[in-house]
Amino acid sequence: MDPVHIIGAGVSGLGAAHYLAKRGIPSVIHETGSHVGGRAACIRQGAHAFEIGGKNFSSAWPRFNALLDEFGITEFEDQHPGFHIVLRDKLVALEKSKTLTGDLRLASALGPRGALQFRNFLTYARQNADRLNYSSGLIEEVERRWDHATIDRHFTARLNEGPLRLFSIIMGGAEPSELHPSLMMLFASGFGKGSHHAVAGGIGRFHDSLAAGKTIRFGARVTRIKLFDGHVSGIEVQDETGTRMEPVRRVISAVPAHVLRQLIDLPAYGRVAFDRLRYYPLALVNAVYDAPVFRDGVHSIMFEPGAPLGHCSANRLHSPHHVRYTLSGKAARDILDRSDAELVRIAEQTFSKRLPISAKRLQVHVARHPGGICGYAPYFTAVKRDILRAVDGIHGFEIAGDYLEGHTMEGCLTSADLAVQRLVTAPSQSSAAAA
Ligand SMILES: Cc1cc2nc3c(=O)[nH]c(=O)nc-3n(C[C@H](O)[C@H](O)[C@H](O)COP(=O)(O)OP(=O)(O)OC[C@H]3O[C@@H](n4cnc5c(N)ncnc54)[C@H](O)[C@@H]3O)c2cc1C
Structure with missing residues (x-):
């Protein structure tokens, strides 16, 4: 059986490969980067696992929890019991x-x-x-x-x-x-x-289980989805050997909407719908220190409007020396093009105004997310209808991603499952033509 080609090895792409495999359908994932997980990846650096984006889940999410069960992942760590907010220049607790x-x-x-x-x-x-x-x-x-x-x-x-x-x-x-x-x-x-947890040892365990046994081509960037007569006919792929056109018949896009918009020709109403989706870029700095940085019952801080740090928390409740700084919000967006070292300096300086850092930094990792946390538009239900209608008109093509069924890993898995269902139940082009 011809494999389904999936673009992107984030939660949505890995999820699509998993739900295809459940139906006995092979897939090939094309991933431009060198690791799985996308905006929820877990990067190993020395002794540390840096979760560079999504990591927390709710016990009430059906698909995510079903997969944890299936993979035998049973050890979790609790979420912070509350936040501190900088409100009128004071740290106010919100439990x-x-x-x-x-x-x-x-x-x-x-x-x-x-x-x-x-x-x-x-x-x-x-x-x-x-x-x-x-x-x-x-x-x-x-x-x-x-x-x-x-x-x-x-x-x-x-x-x-x-x-x-x-x-x-x-x-x-x-x-x-x-x-x-x-x-x-x-x-x-x-x-x-439900109750909220993170996977003990890092979300990487979840992705690795999802990726196990799948065919993933790393360093393979899809630059174009070719259509012929209303049907997917190929994908243009760029990798270390150059750029080539691969003839393929079935594709699931699992890249953020702003990326997909550049890859495929859509009818005008579809382009308008995609253009209404906005992403808010951010950077995430993981830093490990030689002593606790969070203390005095503070685990998580949201900074004031105008601060370059949006939010910052201890990576886990019981790891106050491992800090995740999120440079997000309007003020952060103006400085995201600065060097990694400069982002780290700005993050630590802003944090120190509220909770002075006296510990020594041992390790640091900076991740930039042009796709921010999620794609979003007001009156989204109508926008989504146009997006799906535009995609529906293309045989052999489906979409999954953070912008379709909710802006969490559960939403990504739901969109992946639905994309697979639509792909396998769609009438073939020949039967559609005959009808
Ligand atoms: C800081 C942060 C915190 C978050 N916290 C949470 C949380 O606690 N809980 C939660 O549920 N969600 C959270 N989220 C949201 C969650 O991480 C995302 O919804 C989810 O990871 C999106 O997955 P995706 O597969 O749709 O997209 P992505 O993760 O963006 O994956 C897309 C993949 O496609 C690849 N790609 C892009 N272009 C191409 C191309 N042309 N060809 C081939 N490959 C390509 C990318 O490299 C990437 O690997 C958070 C996100 C961020 C950024």
Whole structure:
């Protein structure tokens, strides 16, 4: 049987290969980089495993947890119990367990109106968590009611500087003035369910299990998806031997939307839909020190608007000497082209204003993510319909990725599973023509 060609070895591409393999269908993954995992990769450097992006998951995510079971991955580490937010120049604690029951300290920091708005928002997200996704339809109702304006226009100023910015920075890499309520609602409901953990030893164990037995061509960059008569006819691949056209009949794209947009010709409405998706680039610095950097009950800090650091946390609850600095948000985007050393210096300097670092740095790794955390557009349900309609018109072609079914590893796996289902159930070109 001809293999399905998958572009990208991130969670979406590996997931697609896995769901194809379950159906006995072989695949070949083309990956431009030298490792699997993409924006959720785990890079080994000396004795350390640096998780350079996505790593946390919820016990309520069905596909992700089913795979953990299948791979026999049973050791997890708990998430931080809360965050500290720089609010009006002070570090204010936001404990996850107390936000719904009512936290007096938070209420006084947010003011009565802000505290009430925050509680209502979280209550709605939690109560409707099972229906707030891109399949059930309720998210479309949220879009209709709220997406006419960005988040900052719906809530009080203190709420926007504090907890809501925490959501938008941590989960979108963007400011409340750049995102719309539907995305915030998806984040709050997706992460509001179940308990939250990371894989002990690093998310790399998950990717390695997913990649086992798959054919992956590293250093192979797909530069064009060729179409003939409405059908995929080939892919142009660039690798160390040069550029060549490979005749292929079935392709799943598992690259971010802004990359795919450059690879394929789509009808005008499809191009418009893709162009509406925005990505917010960021950089992630992992640094290991010879002594704890986090202390005094602080594990995670969100910095103030205008700071080049969006957010920063101990890599794990029990590793206060391993720090993940995320340079995200508007101010960070202006400096992402600086050298790695300069990004590290800026991150440590900004952090030290809140929690002075006296430890010595032993190891550091800098990762840049042009695709940020996720691709996103307001009124996304309609945008997605146009994207899928445009892709549907091309025989032998499907898409998976962070921009389709939710902006987490679970969303990526869901999109991969659905892409495989669509690919195998699509009528062949000849039967479609006969009909
Ligand atoms: C800092 C950060 C923190 C995050 N935290 C979490 C979290 O805690 N939990 C969670 O669930 N999610 C989290 N996410 C989101 C999650 O990591 C992403 O949704 C997910 O990794 C996206 O996977 P993907 O496979 O769709 O895309 P990618 O990971 O971007 O994979 C695409 C792959 O395609 C390759 N590629 C690109 N162009 C080409 C080409 N032309 N030819 C061949 N290959 C190509 C890339 O090298 C890459 O390997 C986080 C993301 C970031 C950046």
